[in-house]
Amino acid sequence: MSTAWQRIPLPGADVAFAPAWLPGAEADTLYKVLLDEIPWETHQLRMFGRWVDAPRRNAWVGDEGTSYRYSGNTFAPRPWTPALASLRDRAAVACGTRFNSVLANLYRDGADSMGWHSDDEPELGAEPVIASVSLGAGRDFRFRAKADDGETVVLALTHGSLLRMGEGTQRLYKHDLPKRLRVKTPRINLTFRWIAPLS
Numbered sequence: 001m002s003t004a005w006q007r008i009p010l011p012g013a014d015v016a017f018a019p020a021w022l023p024g025a026e027a028d029t030l031y032k033v034l035l036d037e038i039p040w041e042t043h044q045l046r047m048f049g050r051w052v053d054a055p056r057r058n059a060w061v062g063d064e065g066t067s068y069r070y071s072g073n074t075f076a077p078r079p080w081t082p083a084l085a086s087l088r089d090r091a092a093v094a095c096g097t098r099f100n101s102v103l104a105n106l107y108r109d110g111a112d113s114m115g116w117h118s119d120d121e122p123e124l125g126a127e128p129v130i131a132s133v134s135l136g137a138g139r140d141f142r143f144r145a146k147a148d149d150g151e152t153v154v155l156a157l158t159h160g161s162l163l164r165m166g167e168g169t170q171r172l173y174k175h176d177l178p179k180r181l182r183v184k185t186p187r188i189n190l191t192f193r194w195i196a197p198l199s
């Protein structure tokens, strides 16, 4: 495991990338285990007043009480699997924080995607630290400032990599995962989060 961080130059945001975070053989095994072990489902999104299938598969996993509201839905958490719990703890150490939930994303091929958004729901708190682990096919991930139509920063998220999105990232920037039709194989992404229990 190599947490050699590269800083991503985004003014006002603390973003760092560790491309070879997981050793290759371990990343290969985790990819297979998680593909099999995570209870993948198709979530529905509210789009222009209609419910549509999200262009990917998902699972919301977390501690009890970490319900997550997202795009017109409320998800109750699925329980931690052994592989996810172990990865959560290692990502927390690497990122210097704690996590109690993870949104797992499965992009079946390059036609699956995620649109522009910030992870800025109230239950994530004002300045969340989010850890994003990538397994499988490499995909481009993009940042764009919310304030203006400034340049888009593209980051290639590789097999076994860890992206740490810290202070300022969600407040100042949006991100997306665009379609890449030349990609023919799946990618798993895990975004570990801390959800404040709402009282």
Ligand SMILES: O=C(O)CCC(=O)C(=O)O
Pocket: 103, 105, 114, 119, 132, 141, 157, 175, 176, 177, 189, 191
């Ligand atoms: O798949 C990715 O790398 C991005 C996922 C993401 O932005 C999210 O789950 O909020």
Ligand SMILES: [Fe+2]
Pocket: 117, 118, 119, 175
């Ligand atoms: Fe996100």
